[in-house]
Amino acid sequence: MTRVRVASALLGAGFGFLLSWAHFVDPDQIRRMLLLQEPYMWEMFATAVAVGFVAIRLMRRARVRSLLTGEPIAWSVARPERRHVVGATIFGIGWAVSDVCPGPLVALVGQGILWTLPLLVGVALGVALYVRREEGPAPARVPRERPGVRGVAGPLPASNPD
């Protein structure tokens, strides 16, 4: 489990570094993207997805196993439901107003940009509101997960990609 945490943190560090380097964290650049004034972000996003789309299929076809978990590389997909459209609509409004989405938000916090603090508090409140609405009040006490037992703590289905 520790190795997975370290790997996750290193993956995140690479992601945060690249988001910063790409200026994905710059609200003005996101605004120009959303006002269709420059293609840079769209081209970057499309090539990132294209690389991911092709490479993970090649790994699955070659029956590659994940380095740390030993599992065959695989994933599940979900059918579109009303919640995906409603949620994405709400998300899109917030994104357009702030010109910051969650990955860049966390990177901006790391870069020490103070204006991200109200946004970060808002995102945490929005998440807490959703979780409380879906699952009810928090339990008084949650038993601690035993080492090596995976998935005990997960309140969402494994296919949930958020």
Add this chain to the structure above:
Amino acid sequence: MSHALLHRPAWYVIGPLIGLVVVAAFALINERVGVVGGISDVVERATGRRPVLGWKAWFVFGIAGGAIVFRLLAGGATARTGHGFSWLTRELTGGGGQVIAGGVLLGAGVLIGFGAKKAAGCTSGNGLGGCSAGSPASLVATGTFMAVAIAVSFLIRAVT
């Protein structure tokens, strides 16, 4: 070093590099990247809903760490600091205006957090991870939030 980092690389360089993060997440831990899930992990841990932090929380901590490393190496931020942060903080000037801007950002954050949880992903979880996996739900969610954000951006420009 710092000069090179403060200028964004070509899209055909940075795009594949970001795609490789998606690939590495599968290659190392067989998981789909996502950021709101990590923020949710932290929120759920803080409110006693989760006994331990999941891998996505560590991914989120890593993003902040990577941005710190970037800033140290680059010698500066890649977003404007102070009141020039975004269109919102530039439009709403003065003491009262800045308070309102903070309130609007807080409200926008609530929409982002709630909406991304409901849609089961944000630009990373649905946009990068979900679309790379070819998930129909992620494709629909990504198309929806892109279209809505474009429409709302044009609306904001029309009224400001």
